[in-house]
Structure formats: C-alpha cells, structure tokens
Amino acid sequence: MNRAASATFHDAERAIPDGRTLKSSLRRAQRREKMKAFALIVPLLAFVLLTFVAPVANMLLRSVDNSVVPDTLPLTVQALESWDGESDQPPGEAVYAALAADLKAAVAVRRHMQLAGRLNYERTGTSSLFRKTGRRVGKWDLASDAPFAEKFEKIDEDWTDPALWRLIKTFSGAHTGGYFLNAVDMQLGEEGIELRDEDERIYLLLLERTLFMSLMITLLCLLLAYPVAWLLATSSLRASNILLILVLLPFWTSLLVRTSAWKVLLQQQGVINDVLVWAGLVADENRLALINNQTGTIIAMTHILLPFMILPLFSVMKTISPNYVRAAKSLGASDTTAFLQIYLPQTVPGIGAGSILVFILSIGYYITPELVGGTSGVFISNRIAYHISTSLNWGLAAALGVMLLLLVLVLYWAYDRIVGIDNVKLG
Amino acid sequence: MRKYSTVVGLVALLSMAGTAVAQDMTIVSWGGAYQKSQQRAYHDPYMALNPGVKIINSDSSAEAVAKLRAMNEAGNVTWDVVDAVASDAMRLCDEGLAMVLDPDEVLNPAPDGTPASVDFGDLIVSECHVPNIVYSTTVGYRTDLVGDTPPTEICALFDLETYPGKRALEKRPINNLEWALMCDGVAKEDVYDVLETEEGQDRAFAKLDTIKDHTIWYTAFADTPQLLADGEIVMGSTFNGRLFALIEEQKQPVAMLWDAQVFDLDGWIIPAGLSPERQARALDYLKFATDTQRLADQAKYIPYGPARASSAPLVSTHADLGIEMAPHMPTAPENAKNTFLFNYTWWADYRDDLDAKFQAWLAQ
Numbered sequence: 001m002n003r004a005a006s007a008t009f010h011d012a013e014r015a016i017p018d019g020r021t022l023k024s025s026l027r028r029a030q031r032r033e034k035m036k037a038f039a040l041i042v043p044l045l046a047f048v049l050l051t052f053v054a055p056v057a058n059m060l061l062r063s064v065d066n067s068v069v070p071d072t073l074p075l076t077v078q079a080l081e082s083w084d085g086e087s088d089q090p091p092g093e094a095v096y097a098a099l100a101a102d103l104k105a106a107v108a109v110r111r112h113m114q115l116a117g118r119l120n121y122e123r124t125g126t127s128s129l130f131r132k133t134g135r136r137v138g139k140w141d142l143a144s145d146a147p148f149a150e151k152f153e154k155i156d157e158d159w160t161d162p163a164l165w166r167l168i169k170t171f172s173g174a175h176t177g178g179y180f181l182n183a184v185d186m187q188l189g190e191e192g193i194e195l196r197d198e199d200e201r202i203y204l205l206l207l208e209r210t211l212f213m214s215l216m217i218t219l220l221c222l223l224l225a226y227p228v229a230w231l232l233a234t235s236s237l238r239a240s241n242i243l244l245i246l247v248l249l250p251f252w253t254s255l256l257v258r259t260s261a262w263k264v265l266l267q268q269q270g271v272i273n274d275v276l277v278w279a280g281l282v283a284d285e286n287r288l289a290l291i292n293n294q295t296g297t298i299i300a301m302t303h304i305l306l307p308f309m310i311l312p313l314f315s316v317m318k319t320i321s322p323n324y325v326r327a328a329k330s331l332g333a334s335d336t337t338a339f340l341q342i343y344l345p346q347t348v349p350g351i352g353a354g355s356i357l358v359f360i361l362s363i364g365y366y367i368t369p370e371l372v373g374g375t376s377g378v379f380i381s382n383r384i385a386y387h388i389s390t391s392l393n394w395g396l397a398a399a400l401g402v403m404l405l406l407l408v409l410v411l412y413w414a415y416d417r418i419v420g421i422d423n424v425k426l427g
Numbered sequence: 428m429r430k431y432s433t434v435v436g437l438v439a440l441l442s443m444a445g446t447a448v449a450q451d452m453t454i455v456s457w458g459g460a461y462q463k464s465q466q467r468a469y470h471d472p473y474m475a476l477n478p479g480v481k482i483i484n485s486d487s488s489a490e491a492v493a494k495l496r497a498m499n500e501a502g503n504v505t506w507d508v509v510d511a512v513a514s515d516a517m518r519l520c521d522e523g524l525a526m527v528l529d530p531d532e533v534l535n536p537a538p539d540g541t542p543a544s545v546d547f548g549d550l551i552v553s554e555c556h557v558p559n560i561v562y563s564t565t566v567g568y569r570t571d572l573v574g575d576t577p578p579t580e581i582c583a584l585f586d587l588e589t590y591p592g593k594r595a596l597e598k599r600p601i602n603n604l605e606w607a608l609m610c611d612g613v614a615k616e617d618v619y620d621v622l623e624t625e626e627g628q629d630r631a632f633a634k635l636d637t638i639k640d641h642t643i644w645y646t647a648f649a650d651t652p653q654l655l656a657d658g659e660i661v662m663g664s665t666f667n668g669r670l671f672a673l674i675e676e677q678k679q680p681v682a683m684l685w686d687a688q689v690f691d692l693d694g695w696i697i698p699a700g701l702s703p704e705r706q707a708r709a710l711d712y713l714k715f716a717t718d719t720q721r722l723a724d725q726a727k728y729i730p731y732g733p734a735r736a737s738s739a740p741l742v743s744t745h746a747d748l749g750i751e752m753a754p755h756m757p758t759a760p761e762n763a764k765n766t767f768l769f770n771y772t773w774w775a776d777y778r779d780d781l782d783a784k785f786q787a788w789l790a791q
Contacts, residue, residue, distance in 0.1 A: 267654075392518070
C-alpha cells in the first residue's frame with residue numbers, strides 16, 4: 001500500500017465533525033437514495049406481484065393440486081397403503097373403518113362432495129355414490145356401528161369394487177399429473193398412462209386448430225396492414241391523420257358490438273350473401289356459409305386485431321427515410337428490387353412486433369370465437385373458459401392454461417433465435 | 428384537542444359509511460327481461476316497504492357457482508341473494524357454498540295456511556334452493572318456412588325432408604341427447620337408463636349426427652330468437668319466455684312447439700358465510716319475494732309458471748300487453764301434454780363424461 005492511498009484510506013476513516021466517518025456517511029446517503037428510488041417503484045412492484053405474478057403462480061399450482069383427496073380422506077389414504085393395489089379383492093375392514101371416520105368428518109363440514117367432484121373426473125358415477133353415502137354416514141356412530149365393510153356394501157355395491165379403491169389409491173397424493181394428462185387427451189388407466197377413447201379426444205385437435213387459426217389471422221393481418229401502414233406513413237399529414245382516425249375508430253368500439261355486426265353481415269340471410277345473390281354471383285339456394293365456422297372466426301378476428309398490426313408497422317415505417325428507396329432506384333434497381341431489398345428489411349422490426357402482438361392476443365381469445373366460431377372455429381381458450389365458469393374443473397383449466405403459456409414462451413424463444421428480440425420495435 | 432375532534436369526526440363518518448354500506452343488498456340474477464320482471468314484481472315493492480334497504484342488481488347468475496366458489500376461497504362473499512337454476516343450487520349446496528333453508532321455517536305459508544313445504548311440493552329439489560319459477564326449454568319454428576304442415580312433435584327437429592333448413596340447438600349435451608333418444612324410439616321413462624350405457628350414448632350421438640351439419644350450435648340463449656327473427660333457421664330451442672317475447676311483443680312469424688318441452692326450476696339461494704345481519708336481511712327479502720302473491724305477480728311480466736301451487740289461480744294478464752298469461756305458461760294443461768323433467772342427479776354424475784364426449788363429437 002503506497003502512502004497516498006493509505007492517506008485517503010485514513011481520511012475516510014477519520015471522523016468528520018458529526019462523529020461519523022466520511023465513508024459511512026456516504027454509504028448512508030447512497031442507501032437513502034436507493035431506498036427512495038425503491039420506494040418509488042414499490043407500488044408498481046406490489047401491484048404486479050399481487051395482480052399478476054401471484055394469480056399466475058396460483059394457477060400453475062392448481063394444475064397439479066390434488067390435496068382434496070389426502071386432506072379429506074387422511075385416515076383412508078394411510079390405511080390403503082397396506083392394501084395391495086394389484087389384488088382383485090376389496091381392502092379389509094380397517095380401510096372401511098377409516099373411510100367411515102373420514103367421511104363422517106367431511107360430511108360435517110360439507111367437504112365430501114368436493115372430493116366426489118374430483119374423483120368423478122376420473123370415474124363417472126362417483127358423484128352420486130358419495131352423495132348417497134354421505135347422507136347415511138352422517139348418521140352413523142363410529143364407536144358402536146362397526147364393522148363398516150358390510151354397511152358400505154349395503155349402500156352401494158360399488159364400494160366393493162377394487163377398481164374404485166385402486167382409483168382412490170392412485171389419486172391419493174397431494175399432487176397429480178392427471179390434469180396435464182387430460183389436457184393432452186391421455187389418462188392414467190389401470191395399465192398406466194394411455195390415450196383416451198377416441199370419442200373423448202379433443203384438446204390436441206383444438207390446440208392444432210388454435211395454432212392454425214392464430215397463424216392465419218396473423219398472416220392476414222400482416223397482408224392487410226402492410227399497405228395501410230405504408231399509406232399512413234407516406235401520405236400528407238392531413239390525409240394520414242384522417243386515415244389514422246379511421247383505423248382507431250373501430251378499435252375504440254366495443255368488441256361485442258363489432259362481433260355482432262359481423263353476425264349481421266356474414267350470416268346466410270345477411271348483408272354479404274344478399275348482395276352476392278342480388279348480383280347473381282351466388283345462387284339463392286347455395287348461399288355461402290361465412291359464419292359459425294372457421295371462416296367466421298378468422299374474418300371477425302382479423303378485423304378486430306388489425307390495429308395491433310397497423311400501429312407498430314406505422315411507427316416503424318414513419319422513421320424510414322424515403323431517400324434509401326430513391327437512392328436504390330437511381331442506381332438502377334427496379335421497383336420490386338427496391339422494395340424487397342431496401343424497404344422491406346427496414347420494416348422487419350415492425351412486422352415482428354405486430355406479428356407477436358397479434359399472434360399472442362389471438363391465441364388467448366375466446367369471446368369472438370364463441371359468438372361466431374360455431375363448432376370448427378373455436379379456440380382452446382373457449383374450453384378453458386368453459387372449465388372455469390361452467391364445469392368448475394379448475395385443475396384442467398389451469399393445465400390447459402399452462403400449456404398455452406408454455407406454447408407462447410416456446411414461440412417467443414423461437415422468434416428470438418430466428419429474428420432476434422432486440423429487433424422488435426413497438427414505437 | 429383539535430386532533431381529538433378530527434379523530435372523533437372520522438370515526439363517526441366511517442361508522443356512518445359502514446351503516447350505509449350495510450343497507451345495500453346485492454341480488455344476483457340473469458339480466459335481461461327476466462331480471463326486469465323480478466325488479467318489478469319483487470325488488471320495487473320490497474324497497475317500497477323497506478325504505479332503508481337498497482337493492483343492487485348484478486347479472487352474474489350464469490357464473491354463479493364459479494364466482495361464489497372464488498368468493499368463498501377469497502373469504503369475501505359480496506352477494507346476498509342469488510338466483511340459480513336447480514342444478515347449480517345443488518352443486519352450491521353440495522360444496523357448502525349455499526345456506527341450508529328449512530322452507531316451513533323461513534318461508535310464508537300459503538294464504539289458506541298450507542305450509543310452504545306442501546305449497547311448493549316436489550319442486551323443492553335441494554335443501555338450499557327455494558324455487559320461484561318453472562321454465563321450459565322448448566322449440567320455436569318459423570311459421571312461414573314450414574309449408575302447410577306445421578310441426579307438432581319434437582321429432583320434427585330430426586326430419587330434414589319435411590322441414591329442410593337450419594336448426595339451432597344449445598352447445599351442450601343436456602336436452603339434446605334426451606330428445607335424440609326419444610326420437611330414436613326410446614320411451615320417455617327409459618331415456619336415462621339407456622343413456623347410461625355406452626350403446627345408448629352412441630345411439631344418441633348417431634341420431635344427432637343426422638342433423639349435425641344442419642345445426643347452429645349456440646351458447647347464448649338469445650341466439651335462437653335472433654336467428655329465428657332473421658330467418659336464418661327454420662327451428663331452434665330456447666326458453667319459452669324468450670319465444671313469448673319474440674311472438675307476442677315483436678310479432679314475428681314464429682310459433683312454439685310445446686311437445687317434449689323440458690321443465691327446469693329457477694329460484695333463490697343465500698350464500699353461506701354471510702354476517703348474521705346480512706343473512707337476516709337476505710332471509711327477510713326471501714320471505715317476501717317467495718310469497719304467493721309475489722310469485723303470481725312475476726307472471727304479469729314474463730310467462731314462467733310460479734312455483735307455488737297457490738299462486739296459479741292468481742296469475743292474471745300481462746302488465747303491458749294486456750293478454751291473458753295463463754295459456755302461455757309452460758305448465759298450462761294445453762302446453763303440458765307431453766313434458767320431460769330434467770334429471771338433476773343423473774346429470775351431476777354424467778355431466779363431465781358426456782360433455783367431453785359431446786365436445787369431441789362436435790369438434791370432429
């Protein structure tokens with residue numbers, strides 16, 4: 001250590017008038033500044049944590065949560081451990097006694113039907129078996145009414161079915177992959193993981209359709225938006241302002257109004273078909289089916305999502321100097337070459353941003369497809385909404401949601417690899 | 428001293444705000460013409476009698492079970508009285524999300540003294556549910572699109588030769604599978620036994636296959652009236668009240684096919700876990716809104732049958748149209764020649780399974 005350095009070091013250690021060292025008071029001041037800066041973002045951070053991160057994490061956990069079984073039937077699950085799942089005999093009296101105790105406690109707090117709902121996803125009929133059993137078990141006396149095996153058998157013979165007990169044993173853990181298996185049309189059968197019956201497979205088909213339709217919508221949006229954005233970017237200020245208002249006006253109109261308007265336009269007795277028939281382009285008995293199918297979904301959603309493509313493209317095109325294309329032409333390039341080699345590459349950041357926006361928005365859409373999609377034009381998100389609000393199978397809804405989330409992340413990663421995410425410009 | 432008085436003032440203000448909030452009662456129903464009929468028959472007279480109570484309407488009944496479950500998990504139930512169909516009420520009751528109600532204890536007897544449990548009779552299907560109406564899902568058809576032979580029975584749905592054109596059916600297995608089996612030759616009382624078997628299910632789907640591509644599968648019950656009015660479909664299923672509005676209020680060329688109408692019940696539940704004060708107010712409202720006169724009054728605004736036997740003779744004319752309402756009730760003898768009662772407990776078991784099959788069938 002040389003002298004000068006040690007001098008500064010000692011200066012720093014030296015007490016300043018209020019009794020603290022210079023170094024510590026500097027550190028203190030810096031810490032205060034940092035705290036202040038942090039305090040400024042605390043509300044935002046708390047907001048994001050509370051309204052975004054926590055619910056998403058909660059949803060992710062729901063997709064594997066199976067705690068209703070071990071929580072409702074703790075004694076039974078324990079007693080079942082010693083039962084051989086391979087056997088074709090129902091378990092012994094100890095298990096039935098444990099079940100009686102568990103059910104009696106569950107009935108008192110009305111929890112047994114939640115359990116029944118969970119098991120009914122795996123085995124149809126469990127719901128009424130538990131409802132029926134619950135009514136009787138509530139009246140039993142645990143001390144004096146033993147043995148219970150026969151009593152259960154008398155309520156319903158299903159209680160002696162080893163398959164039912166195997167099911168409870170299989171799904172006795174606090175976590176399950178059952179929802180994820182269901183989300184890819186599989187199930188945990190008697191012989192391990194297997195494909196569902198053909199007449200129950202739906203989610204992979206829906207996923208495929210979701211991807212196909214979202215890609216079509218993105219592509220159509222790009223084709224339609226590109227010339228519009230170019231016009232916006234290159235016309236006079238006055239003209240482009242009016243054009244911009246024309247783009248934004250529908251954007252500000254209610255989604256439901258726009259979707260309903262498409263119904264009026266597209267249906268078989270609707271405006272478009274009427275005009276086509278009047279013009280003699282389509283025979284009256286062969287009116288086009290433009291709605292309640294994939295065509296309807298793609299048309300309506302392309303229209304609804306178009307501004308999300310136009311705006312990023314416009315903001316990128318506005319910054320492109322016309323001199324480049326002019327220079328290319330003066331050097332002998334044809335219009336096509338000048339566009340393809342000079343103009344188009346400069347708009348890639350806008351194309352990327354618009355496409356990502358439109359694709360991600362469309363993959364999670366469900367209101368419009370529900371109204372105009374019929375049977376072939378619905379998205380996987382429609383099934384998620386159904387399981388959240390109607391069937392109440394939140395675990396399956398969460399698993400489907402996780403799949404969708406992973407899909408978007410994979411595509412995002414792919415985009416980053418191919419085009420580069422730094423190359424995206426929103427404005 | 429000043430500080431002290433500010434605190435006192437704040438506390439007083441807060442407690443006043445507290446009582447103001449406490450007098451609000453949120454009643455959840457289905458929106459549209461139905462909620463309006465409840466507003467006029469129940470809410471308005473109740474608020475006139477109880478000036479301190481302010482009823483706030485919410486139209487979330489379609490998602491009542493999901494939302495109540497979420498509210499319960501969050502520990503903050505904001506609804507006081509909820510209108511729910513019987514199957515939803517049963518699910519809420521099963522999960523302990525609705526309060527158990529003893530009809531004779533919490534409801535008014537009939538004017539002649541008949542206890543409520545007898546007056547409602549077997550329409551009380553869950554111990555948490557007080558029904559207020561019987562409604563039905565039935566088929567409406569365009570009178571100008573069916574030629575000279577208007578349909579008289581449900582199987583017209585499957586008769587593409589006599590009645591060509593599109594149909595509209597709800598995008599769920601309930602009702603559709605039952606109608607398909609009945610039109611495939613299964614006796615009404617055997618429908619659910621047959622539907623329990625794999626072969627029976629295949630049979631129902633095969634029957635629906637014959638009209639699958641000629642059908643618009645809807646999720647919103649407002650779709651069928653709109654599609655009928657636009658001439659987009661020749662016939663379609665929906666609630667009888669919606670068809671009544673289309674025929675009598677909007678004067679569209681539409682008629683109703685009452686054959687094999689499916690009866691269902693709609694009524695009130697009170698969420699579990701309300702504070703004693705809110706619960707008492709909800710019960711007070713329930714007692715008022717389900718008495719004999721009030722149930723009969725609702726039929727002045729919408730053609731759904733009152734759930735009390737004692738209300739039927741009091742049903743009068745429509746408040747705005749002036750027409751006699753009794754012949755428009757699904758329960759009127761002329762309309763109820765062939766009816767079908769939706770089996771709640773059966774569907775509680777088979778809903779998940781058959782819905783998966785139905786959606787897979789639709790998507791293919």
